[in-house]
Amino acid sequence: AQSVTQLDSHVSVSEGTPVLLRCNYSSSYSPSLFWYVQHPNKGLQLLLKYTSAATLVKGINGFEAEFKKSETSFHLTKPSAHMSDAAEYFCVVSDLTNTGNQFYFGTGTSLTVIP
C-alpha cells in the first residue's frame, strides 16, 4: 500500500530565505507524486507533479521538487519565500488501481513566513 509521510507539521521561515518542505513516500513501484497548496479557507491547488519524467519538477510560484527514488523522497523547495507562500502544503502519492487512480495524502505542513 502507498503511504506518505510529511516530516514536519510546521515550518517557519523568514521572507526571502529558502523553503524546504520534506516528504517521504512508500510505494511498491514508481509512483506519481504531487504537491498541493491550501490557503486558508480555500480548496487545494496543484503546485507540481512528478509522473516518471524528469526527476526535477518545476511548479507554479517558483516551487520545485526533486524525486529521489533511492531516498524515497519528494521534497518541495523554493529559493526565496514570499509572504503569500504562507499556507498548508500537502504531499500526495497516487496509486493506479483497476478502478482508477486513488490518492494518499500526507498530514500536511503548515508554512509560516515571517516578515
Place this chain on the structure above:
Amino acid sequence: NAGVTQTPKFRILKIGQSMTLQCAQDMNHNYMYWYRQDPGMGLKLIYYSVGAGITDKGEVPNGYNVSRSTTEDFPLRLELAAPSQTSVYFCASSMTETQYFGPGTRLLVL
C-alpha cells in the same frame, strides 16, 4: 469553466438530521471524489466514482452515501448526522492523475 463547485459553503446540523452536500464539475471528468479534512490531518477519502453509475467506498465511508447519475454531479448524503462528522468536505474531479478540488463545505454537527 467554473471547475468544481460545492454547495453549501457552510452548514450547521443537529445530531440526527440529514443533508446532501452538492458537488458539480463542468470539465467532463470521469473520476470524482469526496474527501473529509479534520483539523491537523490530511484528506481522507470517503467515496469515489469512476463514471456515471459507478461508485466505490474509500477509506472512511461509514455514515455517508453517494450517487452518480450524471457525469457532472456527485452528491454526498449524510443520513443521521453525528458530531464525528464535523469536518471540512472537499469534492474533487480528475480525468487522469491531476485532481481539481472544489472550495469545500464546512460542516458543524451539534
